[in-house]
Amino acid sequence: MAEKKADKLPHIVVTAKPDSHRYRSTKGGGGSFKLKLKETKPHGESLRKQLEAIKQDEARLQKKTEALLPAAQRSDFGITIEVESDEGFELRLEGLDYGTSGIELLSTRTVKVKGQDKSYATVHVPFGKLKYFYRLVDEYITRKGKDDKAKNADTLQNIHAIRTATVAALWTDTKALPDLEDELWFEIWLRAGKDGSQILEQFKHEAHGRIILSKGALLFPERTVVLARCKLSAISHSDLLLDSIAEIRAFTETAEVFVRMPRSEQSDWAQDFLKRLKLPDADCPHVCLLDTGVNRDHQLLSPVLGQDDVHAYDQDWGAHDHHHPHGHGTPMAGLAIYGDLTELLLSTSEVSLEHRLESVKILPPVGSNDRELYGYITESAAKIVEAKPIKRKRVFSLPITAPDVQHYGRPSSWSAEIDRIVFGGEESEARLMVISAGNTKLDLRAQYPNNNLTESIQEPAQAWNAITVGAYTEKSYLDPEVYPDVRPLAPKGALSPASTTSLIWNPGWPIKPDVVCEGGNMALNTATSTADYNDALDLLTTHWKPAERLLAGASDTSAATSIAARMLAIITARYPSLWPETIRGLLIHSADWNDEMLKDVNLAKKSTDVRTLIRTYGYGIPSLERAIWSASNSVCLISESVIQPYIKDEKHGNIKLNEMHLHNIPWPRDALQSLGEEEVELRVTLSYFIEPNPGERGYGKKFRYASHGLRFEVKTATEAPDDFRRRINKLAQGEVEDFQSSGSDSSDWIIGANQRGVGSLHSDIWKGTAADLAEKNVLAVFPVNGWWRERAKHGHWEQTVRYALLISIRSRAAEIDLYSPVANLVTPEATVIET
Secondary structure, three states: OOOOOOOOEEOEEEOOOOEEEEOOOOOOOOOOOOOOOOOHHHHHHHHHHHHHHHHHHHHHHHHHHHHHOOHHHOOOOEEEEEEEEOOOOOOOHHHHOEHHHOEEEEEEEEEEEOOEEEEEEEEEEEOOOOHHHHHHHHHHHHOEOHHHOEOOHHHHOOEEEEEEOOHHHHEOOOOOOOOOOOOEEEEEEEEOOOOHHHHHHHHHHHHOOOOEEEEEEEEOOOEEEEEEEEOHHHHHOOHHHHHHEEEEEEOOOOOOOOOOOOHHHHHHHHHHHHHOEEOOOOOOOEEEEEEOOOOOOOOOOOOOOOHHHEEEOOHHHOOOOOOOOOOOHHHHHHHHHHOOHHHHHHOOOOEEOOOEEEEEEOOOOOOOOOOOOHHHHHHHHHHHHHOOOOOOOEEEEEOOOEOOOOOOOOOOHHHHHHHHHHHOOOOOOOOEEEEEOOEOOHHHHHHOOHHHHHOEOOEOOOOOOOEEEEEEOOOOOOOOOOOOOEEEOOOOOOEOOOEOEOOOOOOOOOOOOOEEEEOOOOEEEOOOOEEEOOHHHOEEEEOOOOOOOOEEEEOHHHHHHHHHHHHHHHHHHHOOOOOHHHHHHHHHHOOEOOHHHHOOOOOOOOOOHHHHHHHHHOOOEOOHHHHHEEEOOEEEEEEEEEEOOEEEOOOOOOEEEOEEEEEEOOOOHHHHHHHOOOEEEEEEEEEOOOOEOOOOOOOOOOOOOEOOEEEEEEOOOOOOHHHHHHHHOHHHHOOOOOOOOOOOOHHHEOOOHHHHOOOOEEEEEEEEEHHHHOOOOEEEEEEEOOHHHHOHHHOOOOOOEEEEEEEEEEEOOOOOOOHHHHHHHHOOOEEEOOO
16 A cells, blocks of 8 residues: 655654553463373382482582582582483473472473484482472372372373483584584583572683683573583583583584776766765764674765774774675675665765764684674674763664574574663663574575575574564666576565575564565576676675775675664654664564565465465565655554563462553544545554573473563454453453453454564554444553563562554555544644654
């Protein structure tokens, strides 16, 4: 649905607070747990015998620990055990984590054995606490529980074996366990224990002289991550080192007509462009590039990138762009400030900028870097620019990924640290960040698009709070006389040959990429069936060696990420008072799929076609115009609110869901009803940031990655407002007898509640008649579980969180005015921000 181009009306920011109601979810618990049939007594006696072997190891370790540590430091130490399931059966993880005794589930992993899944869990048991497992086994043998099952059967019956853990049991990476004698770099995930800092210091003390440690550490609520170079045998031979570790993971470094003009001619075009360039004030928003550095002596970059705004994580690296053979940070800087330069150079109009640039070099020159956790480097880069006395609004742009690391949506130390950086919390304010989705393997691109569907979005682009940017392309023309033997690889409007997807991820992980931006195309040689880059199919940007050339081509998801960063900076400039959560939401809210993306999609098939659509293209192509402007026939409402998801039950001491918000939407009912059966579109986007709690323990009921979750529901056209409230809030159902819900209209939404309910950003579109939309005027935002509730011992459950709610309606009828009646309805409770 196209807006009238002449209409450029500012979005309406609603300042009225939503109604708050005490809340309880209407959803019940999970299904039954599948148990393997076993004779109780023989199985229990077998487990007890295995515990006896572990007890002997415990006695040996305890004696050794007493000789090495003073009494005050021993409480956090014990023995780590490994629990193995039967083939084809799961372990009940909740029974393997008993916080009141200090027993901690460290990690889980699943492997295929004879075509069936076998689960493994590692559990840390403080000295003297094995009696917990003895008690479970004794009760299993002698007592009955619910449904006449043996007591504790859910925890014990699917266990095939239980043993003292080795270093191999701590390996949770998708890569194969390396040889124990290979000296490599590893991510070491330390336990938190009662005092995570004590475990870290003890680990450092034990590591001295045998393990090389990086200086940085990432601190999460239940894990501390350090980088270590060592042989795994060095860890396996030290009981204190082994006892400090929750997980070990692999560490992989990241890799990564104008163009052909003589430099003198490029310079003429650049000089003409600079005469038309109008610079913004110094306090404008900035795009902060986290890349290979920027060569700011480029005449197109020096006006927008101050000498004091070019930094490096390590000052010995220099802040210049070192990337061979084509540069990286400098071309990305050109795209982040100007976008594709092609049209701007050809134009004769004035170019008014609304943002400037910063750069922090986070990748060192080849061969001169000390190993460091990239999460720590990313955090340090943010602190470098934020330490300056000038306070700015900024968008962090990370157009680099680790292509050899495959997490398939699972959080890593880098992605989790990015989530923590963006979340902010008590230490800092929330931030905006965009990350490239990562590129497909170059030698497989001739297999487009099949290879795109099976190559995963790369580390750290699985981060929940950052915007992950994939690439599509509109560049599809090659002059047949100049290029007689090649054709564009991707059709116009389709996925770029470079763009990775999340189709092979577990559906519980966030929708990634979030959006796609122009990332150029490639040329297919029809004779050799090989694909290669072509200047005619690239974006035009700044060359990294301005003394040699001024203009260069750029493409792939890094280029698309720079385009998205530019858009976010402009949105921030137009709406400077809005939260980062809201700016992020506006970009997503403006996105849409084009006809090429939708041509083979049946939107009714939510479990198949729609999943393919959103995990390939995210929410589509963002529109800067839609992100900034409403129109008379397309109005966007913005609401920023604060909610407390959880509360403590003072009577029982447990943590429960706290409140839900009801937003009464100021619909222009008369205008909508006058349209009758005319099709209209309602779009809702809910954006918030989560605090991460990573650790490979099997994310589920008890072990959640996100601090909290929020969801939205909209009243159906036939529901009374009170019935809608009762449908989603169990506490409200007690107001009437025998409440019967009429059900939701989830099937009428393009994505649907199940598929949109992942991650920390939820956006969906409803299409229907204007008459029905006139009655859909109440929206609920409510909490779901997170680790703040499930891991109450950390005391975060009483925190409040921010969320942004974006609601828009669009009509094909260009002559209808929806904007004015909405603005009149919300005044004076609304702010119409002039851009």
